[in-house]
Amino acid sequence: MPTMTLRIPTADGRADAFAAFPDRGEQHPGVLMYADGFGIRPVLREMARELAGHGYYVLVPNLFHRHGPAPVVELPEHIGEEARPAILARLMPLIEAHTTERVLSDADAYLGFLTTRPEVSAGPVAVTGYCMGGLYAMRTAAAHPDQVAAVAAFHGPVGADGPDLFSGITAQVHLGHAEGDLTPEALDELNQALDAAGVSHTSEIYPGTVHGFTMSDTDAFSASGLERHWERLLPLLDRTLADR
Numbered sequence: 001m002p003t004m005t006l007r008i009p010t011a012d013g014r015a016d017a018f019a020a021f022p023d024r025g026e027q028h029p030g031v032l033m034y035a036d037g038f039g040i041r042p043v044l045r046e047m048a049r050e051l052a053g054h055g056y057y058v059l060v061p062n063l064f065h066r067h068g069p070a071p072v073v074e075l076p077e078h079i080g081e082e083a084r085p086a087i088l089a090r091l092m093p094l095i096e097a098h099t100t101e102r103v104l105s106d107a108d109a110y111l112g113f114l115t116t117r118p119e120v121s122a123g124p125v126a127v128t129g130y131c132m133g134g135l136y137a138m139r140t141a142a143a144h145p146d147q148v149a150a151v152a153a154f155h156g157p158v159g160a161d162g163p164d165l166f167s168g169i170t171a172q173v174h175l176g177h178a179e180g181d182l183t184p185e186a187l188d189e190l191n192q193a194l195d196a197a198g199v200s201h202t203s204e205i206y207p208g209t210v211h212g213f214t215m216s217d218t219d220a221f222s223a224s225g226l227e228r229h230w231e232r233l234l235p236l237l238d239r240t241l242a243d244r
Contacts, residue, residue: 001049008061010109012102015065017110018045019117020052027121029241030114032107032140033060034133036215037091038079040070043217051128054234056241057120061110063133064094066102079218095132100139100161107140111147124149126237127171130214134158134175142168150174150240152233155181155211159190166197172240173201174232178225180210202232 001023007014018040022028031051035044040062048058062070073090076083114120127148129137134156141148148171155178173194177187187205194201206213206228212220214229 001052003045003049006059006113008109008113010065011105012066015061015106015109016040016069017059017061018048019057019059020045020048021057021119022052022055027119028055028057029123029237030117030120030125031056031058031237032110032114032125032127032137033058034127034129034136034140035060035063036131036133036212037095038075038087038215038218039063039072041075041217043215047214050230051233054237056126056237057114057117059110059114061106063098063106063136066097067094077217079215081219084218103136103139104143107136107143111140111144115147124241126150126152126241128152128154128233129156130154131156131212135160138165138169138173141171141173142166145170150236152176152236154214154229155209157181159193163193163197166194166199169197169199171200172236173199173203174236175201175203176225176229176232177203177205178209178211178213178220179205179207 004019006017048060052058064072127137127140134153137153138158141151151171152174154176191203206225209222209225210220212218213222213225
C-alpha cells in the first residue's frame with residue numbers, strides 16, 4: 001500500500017503529514033484523520049493504513065507542526081502509565097497553544113490540500129479524530145459543512161465547546177465514548193444537545209473502556225473497543241462517501 005510523508009502549506013508554515021491510500025490507479029474518497037495528543041507515530045500510521053485498505057485516501061497531519069516535525073516529543077514504543085505524566089507535561093503547553101483559531105486555520109489548509117490531491121475523488125470528505133482530535137474533527141465539520149459529509153470522534157471531549165458548536169454540523173456523526181470518560185447521565189445530555197441541533201448522529205459509550213482505548217501502544221488499549229470503533233466507522237464512511 002502506498003504511503004507518503006507530505007508537507008502541507010498552512011498560514012504558519014508547512015505542516016508535515018502522513019498519507020496512506022490504496023494501491024490502485026483510480027481516485028478514492030478522502031478522510032482527514034486527527035491524531036490524539038501523542039501525535040503521529042507507528043500506531044497512527046497503522047490505523048491510517050488499515051482505513052486506506054478499505055478504499056480511502058487518509059491524511060494524518062502533525063497537529064503541532066509549529067513546534068517541529070512529528071514526533072514533537074520523544075515517545076517510547078509503549079506509552080505506559082509510568083511514562084505518561086512526564087510526556088504529558090511536555091505536551092500540555094503545545095496542546096494549550098493549539099487554540100480554536102489555529103485548529104480552524106489548519107483545517108482550512110488540510111482540507112484544501114486533501115481535496116486537491118490527484119488521488120482523491122471529487123466531493124465531500126470525512127473527518128475522524130481521537131482524544132482531542134475528536135474535538136478538532138467536530139470543529140472542522142462545523143466550519144466546513146459543505147465539505148464534510150461524515151465525522152467520527154473517539155474518546156474525545158466533543159462537548160467542550162458547548163452546544164453552539166453542534167448547530168453548524170450537517171455531517172453524519174458517530175461518537176464513541178470511553179466508559180471512563182462519560183457517565184450515562186452526561187451521555188444523555190450530550191445526545192439531547194445533538195438532537196436539539198438537528199445533528200444526525202449515533203453516540204454511545206463503549207463498554208469496559210477507558211480514555212484512549214483505540215491506541216494499542218498505551219495501557220488504555222481495549223481490543224474490543226478498537227474493534228467496535230471499526231464496526232462503527234466503516235459503515236459510516238460507506239454510507240456517506242461510497243457512492244462518489
